[in-house]
Amino acid sequence: MNDHLQAVAFGSRPGSAHAPTRAAYGDASVDSWMRAVAAGARGHYAAASAELDHLCASTTGRTVRSLASSTRASHLRQAGRHAAARRYDGEALWWSAGGVADTMTRAATLDALIGLAADSLGTAHFDLADRLLARCAGPLALVDDDEGWIWSGRLRLRHLWVRTESALYRGDAHRARETMADREELLRACPSVRHRIKTELIAAATSAATGDTGEATRAATDCAEAARTHDQLPLEWAATALLVGIGASGGRDESLVASEARLRAELNARGGGFTPV
Numbered sequence: 001m002n003d004h005l006q007a008v009a010f011g012s013r014p015g016s017a018h019a020p021t022r023a024a025y026g027d028a029s030v031d032s033w034m035r036a037v038a039a040g041a042r043g044h045y046a047a048a049s050a051e052l053d054h055l056c057a058s059t060t061g062r063t064v065r066s067l068a069s070s071t072r073a074s075h076l077r078q079a080g081r082h083a084a085a086r087r088y089d090g091e092a093l094w095w096s097a098g099g100v101a102d103t104m105t106r107a108a109t110l111d112a113l114i115g116l117a118a119d120s121l122g123t124a125h126f127d128l129a130d131r132l133l134a135r136c137a138g139p140l141a142l143v144d145d146d147e148g149w150i151w152s153g154r155l156r157l158r159h160l161w162v163r164t165e166s167a168l169y170r171g172d173a174h175r176a177r178e179t180m181a182d183r184e185e186l187l188r189a190c191p192s193v194r195h196r197i198k199t200e201l202i203a204a205a206t207s208a209a210t211g212d213t214g215e216a217t218r219a220a221t222d223c224a225e226a227a228r229t230h231d232q233l234p235l236e237w238a239a240t241a242l243l244v245g246i247g248a249s250g251g252r253d254e255s256l257v258a259s260e261a262r263l264r265a266e267l268n269a270r271g272g273g274f275t276p277v
Helices: 003-010 028-041 045-058 062-078 082-096 103-122 126-135 137-141 153-169 173-180 183-188 193-209 213-229 233-247 254-269
Strands: none
Touching: 003 028, 028 045, 028 062, 028 233, 045 062, 062 082, 062 103, 082 103, 103 126, 103 137, 103 153, 126 137, 126 153, 137 153, 153 173, 153 183, 153 193, 173 193, 183 193, 193 213, 193 233, 213 233, 233 254
């Protein structure tokens, strides 16, 4: 894999404006997938979709096709379109065939299962979400950290996110807080700026759910600033939307409301399909 692309899509340089063009070396299909991931992380959803279209037209590899479908689902889910995302996560699971025989296929299966669990939460199928999360236990037990963070630690972190969200959706803030306590160990091995911001944003939402609005506001503000610094527009929007929600209990900050609307409009201009909070 292209090391620079890894740093842009899953590492320390997420805000790089121009991902490398297609190279004559390495796994071209995996590089294409990472370009789509990097574009989506910056909120360039139309560009990411075009890259995924190119990828799916140029490869017959089932595992990479699975990763591509999971990525499409993730972009829909970021816009709150969980029902639409479910189709692509189901497709991702079909492409991976639920396999665990090799590193990438196991990761693709986990991405699909975790994505389907998140989709189920967003469509109020809470018990189904928990069953899907439980199905991840077997593949996760086979994950080896020596395989590389993209194929190991990243999946554990995503699983933690959705387990926390499951508790939040059920109104169990105590369980969500206990689940998030595991994040410190996972973050020690995390090279991805984007995943660190997303983790702390979920921690901020957990603090808000427990009634600690001061901590939630501080953490969400830090997340918004970090996302802005690294040009991660979807995360900047999500953090701003959380701040609007926190402020709704004690008077809405009109500047935050305006910022949320501006960021959402920019994401929609880039192909996002976001609706008002």
